[in-house]
Amino acid sequence: xxxxxxxxxxxxxxxxxxxxxxxxxxxxxxxxxxxxxxxxxxxxxxxxxxxxxxxxxxxxxxxxxxxxxxxxxxxxxxxxxxxxxxxxxxxxxxxxxxxxxxxxxxxxxxxxxxxxxxxxxxxxxxxxxxxxxxxxxxxxxxxxxxxxxxxxxxxxxxxxxxxxxxxxxxxxxxxxxxxxxxxxxxxxxxxxxxxxxxxxxxxxxxxxxxxxxxxxxxxxxxxxx
Amino acid sequence: xxxxxxxxxxxxxxxxxxxxxxxxxxxxxxxxxxxxxxxxxxxxxxxxxxxxxxxxxxxxxxxxxxxxxxxxxxxxxxxxxxxxxxxxxxxxxxxxxxxxxxxxxxxxxxxxxxxxxxxxxxxxxxxxxxxxxxxxxxxxxxxxxxxxxxxxxxxxxxxxxxxxxxxxxxxxxxxxxxxxxxxxxxxxxxxxxxxxxxxxxxxxxxxxxxxxxxxxxxxxxxxxx
DNA sequence: TCAAAAGTGTTCAGGGTACACCCATGG
DNA sequence: CCATGGGTGTACCCTGAACACTTTTGA
Numbered sequence: 001x002x003x004x005x006x007x008x009x010x011x012x013x014x015x016x017x018x019x020x021x022x023x024x025x026x027x028x029x030x031x032x033x034x035x036x037x038x039x040x041x042x043x044x045x046x047x048x049x050x051x052x053x054x055x056x057x058x059x060x061x062x063x064x065x066x067x068x069x070x071x072x073x074x075x076x077x078x079x080x081x082x083x084x085x086x087x088x089x090x091x092x093x094x095x096x097x098x099x100x101x102x103x104x105x106x107x108x109x110x111x112x113x114x115x116x117x118x119x120x121x122x123x124x125x126x127x128x129x130x131x132x133x134x135x136x137x138x139x140x141x142x143x144x145x146x147x148x149x150x151x152x153x154x155x156x157x158x159x160x161x162x163x164x165x166x167x168x169x170x171x172x173x174x175x176x177x178x179x180x181x182x183x184x185x186x187x188x189x190x191x192x193x194x195x196x197x198x199x200x201x202x203x204x205x206x207x208x209x210x211x212x213x214x215x216x217x218x219x220x221x222x223x224x225x
Numbered sequence: 226x227x228x229x230x231x232x233x234x235x236x237x238x239x240x241x242x243x244x245x246x247x248x249x250x251x252x253x254x255x256x257x258x259x260x261x262x263x264x265x266x267x268x269x270x271x272x273x274x275x276x277x278x279x280x281x282x283x284x285x286x287x288x289x290x291x292x293x294x295x296x297x298x299x300x301x302x303x304x305x306x307x308x309x310x311x312x313x314x315x316x317x318x319x320x321x322x323x324x325x326x327x328x329x330x331x332x333x334x335x336x337x338x339x340x341x342x343x344x345x346x347x348x349x350x351x352x353x354x355x356x357x358x359x360x361x362x363x364x365x366x367x368x369x370x371x372x373x374x375x376x377x378x379x380x381x382x383x384x385x386x387x388x389x390x391x392x393x394x395x396x397x398x399x400x401x402x403x404x405x406x407x408x409x410x411x412x413x414x415x416x417x418x419x420x421x422x423x424x425x426x427x428x429x430x431x432x433x434x435x436x437x438x439x440x441x442x443x444x445x446x447x448x449x450x
Numbered sequence: 451t452c453a454a455a456a457g458t459g460t461t462c463a464g465g466g467t468a469c470a471c472c473c474a475t476g477g
Numbered sequence: 478c479c480a481t482g483g484g485t486g487t488a489c490c491c492t493g494a495a496c497a498c499t500t501t502t503g504a
Contacts, residue, residue, distance in 0.1 A: 004261060005315045008274035010235035013307070013318055036229060049233035056307025056318060080305040080320040082238070082281025090230045093238055093281055093318075095305040144369075163483075180485070181467065203482040204475040388456075405458070406494070428455040430501040457500075466491085473484070 014087075014094035015060040016047040016131065018078065018138040019068065021103040021118060022155050025164070027171045028118040029135065030067065031127070035115065038089035039128035045135075046116060047094065060097040067114055069107030074100045074154040076145075078138045086130045098138035100154035121171075139172075146172045150191065150223050153212040161199050161207040162186060169225060185225055186210075191217035239312075239319035240285040241272040241356065243303065243363040244293065246328040246343060247380050250389070252396045253343040254360065255292065256352070260340065263314035264353035270360075271341060272319065285322040292339055294332030299325045299379040301370075303363045311355045323363035325379035346396075364397075371397045372450050375416065378437040386424050386432040387411060394450060410450055411435075416442035 019030040031043045048063040050056055057077070065071055078096035086092070111117075119125065121139070124132070146152050152168050153160075166182045186192050191213050198206040217223065244255040256268045273288040275281055282302070290296055303321035311319070336342075344350065346364070349357070371377050377393050378385075391407050411417050416438045423431040442448065 005237060005274075005317075008237055009277045011238050011275065012230060012233055013236050013238070050236065050307070050318070052234045052316075053309060055309050056305055059307075077304050079302050080281055082275065082284075082320065084278060084280050091277075092230075093275070093320075095307065095318075161483085178467070178469085179483090180469085183484080184486090200475090204477080205473070205481080205483055206475075207483055386456090403494070403496080404456090405496085408457080409459090425503095428501090429503045430454080430456055432456060451504105453502105453504090455501090458498090460496090462493105462495085464491105464493090466489105468489085469487090471485090473482105475481090475483105477478105477480090 012090060012092040013050040013056065013059075014047050014092045015050060015056060015063055016045040016081075016094050016096045016134055017060055017063050017067075017075075018045055018096060018098040018135055019064065020098060020100050020142070020155060021106070022168065023103060023118040023120070025167060026120040026122070027155075027168070028120045029124075030111065030116045031119050031125075032114055032116040034128060038087065042128040043119070043125045044128045045096075045131045046114070049092075056095050057097075060095070060099075064099055067110055067116060068101060069110050070101055070105060074151060076141060078134055078141060081130050081134060083130065088129075094134075096134040096138065098142060100142075100151060102154065102157065104157055143172055143174070147225050148223060150212060150217055159195060159197060159199070159209040159211055161202060161209060163202065163207060165210070182225070189223065189225075190220070191223070237315060237317040238275040238281065238284075239272050239317045240275060240281060240288055241270040241306075241319050241321045241359055242285055242288050242292075242300075243270055243321060243323040243360055244289065244326060245323060245367075245380060246326050246331070247393065248328060248343040248345070250392060251345040251347070252380075252393070253345045254349075255336065255341045256344050256350075257339055257341040259353060263312065267353040268344070268350045269353045270321075270356045271339070274317075281320050282322075285320070285324075289324055292335055292341060293326060294335050295326055295330060299376060301366060303359055303366060306355050306359060308355065313354075319359075321359040321363065323367060325367075325376060327379065327382065329382055368397055368399070373448060375437060375439075375442055375448050384420060384422060384424075384434040384436055386427060386434060388427065388432060390435070407450070414448065414450075415445070416448070 021028055030046055034040050034042055034044045046063055046067050050059040064073055075097050078098055080095050082093040156164060162183055170176050193211055193213050195209050195211055197209040199209050200206045246253055255271055259265050259267055259269045271288055271292050273284060275284040289298055300322050303323055305320050307318040381389060387408055395401050418436055418438050420434050420436055422434040424434050425431045
């Protein structure tokens with residue numbers, strides 16, 4: 001190692017995952033009650049440390065797999081959080097990521113083993129460290145993206161009703177939208193296809209199930225909701 | 226330190242600053258030819274290492290002051306770059322920031338002492354490490370922001386002509402805009418005020434000089450160009 | 451007198467928004 | 478038969494886009 005590097009200090013680098021899922025129609029985050037100090041007893045994002053020989057992105061993916069068993073999940077970096085005292089235990093610079101997972105597919109056992117629970121974003125308990133800021137920034141990034149890129153489908157089942165899709169968008173955007181206008185925009189988009197299947201669980205009448213067609217989207221990546 | 230932390234490795238944490246300025250009307254970045262290995266001879270963003278007891282944001286501000294003498298500069302975090310081999314010399318995780326500075330105000334001497342030069346973004350030389358990706362992401366973030374928030378004025382003199390402002394926006398957005406439509410939008414915004422001064426350097430006829438009124442903007446923070 | 455940049459309005463189309471009622475079904 | 482969510486069309490407004498000529502003045 002050259003002189004250039006070795007006069008500088010080294011730091012722990014953490015990753016924190018803001019894992020979004022739709023729990024009974026409610027946009028929720030996987031949180032765990034901390035089992036150890038510092039901030040034992042507060043709720044906390046799922047995190048870990050970057051290992052030797054592991055990229056920061058890979059560390060985040062590893063944390064996600066350890067907790068949910070899911071690979072190839074949609075993830076975005078939220079940013080680095082580097083205040084000196086952000087972790088009262090030790091100096092840790094943390095890189096936050098958000099992930100959008102399909103609620104039907106994750107490994108229940110792993111989540112239980114980590115004492116993690118789904119908490120609705122409308123019902124956040126006190127959180128440790130700077131995790132509230134991480135979540136706020138993640139939600140803002142998601143909000144900016146959801147209207148222009150088809151990321152919302154990562155949160156929905158493969159087949160979904162338009163009411164589910166609209167409700168998800170309303171939650172992410174934080175505002176209601178007109179049902180007819182919403183459906184008009186949907187029907188203008190080739191990449192959202194009606195199937196011949198019907199969902200009978202949400203209403204007596206039943207609602208048509210739709211699916212997102214990635215191939216069509218890739219061929220003509222326009223998207224506007 | 227608890228067991229929880231101490232089994233994890235520590236890393237150098239770098240900061241890299243993408244310093245934008247308007248050099249003779251050209252959007253440019255301060256770059257330095259690397260004086261030492263690794264990648265000696267290639268061009269490089271201005272960077273440094275996070276020190277003990279210093280936040281990551283503060284490290285970026287320190288690098289900016291060391292190079293330009295400027296404080297209270299507009300800066301945004303671009304993100305963390307954490308690939309294992311991104312720096313061939315040593316494992317360094319780097320957090321990139323972009324800064325928008327007023328070209329009239331920086332300290333020429335400091336820049337010279339660091340062998341830094343302004344290079345137009347249209348004329349980028351080969352850059353070291355993952356600096357091209359950092360610049361690309363910074364430009365994308367700036368592009369997203371410039372139409373909705375008044376950040377462009379950080380790059381302009383206190384008094385500027387509408388032609389200068391339009392040209393800046395065109396450079397950042399990467400597309401030309403109609404002069405009349407642009408000026409119509411400007412005149413709709415109370416926070417951009419015409420002064421009674423005239424710039425005679427850009428044309429024979431002379432162009433009215435405008436200024437950005439931060440107080441008015443803060444009172445009614447709407448902005449749309 | 452001419453080159454070079456500053457400055458100025460109108461028209462049109464398309465997208466976005468507002469809005470209310472009937473349908474199908476299970477209980 | 479009724480409660481519940483599913484599904485549908487139109488009219489208007491307004492924003493955004495296109496577009497060309499006159500003015501000023503230093504050289």
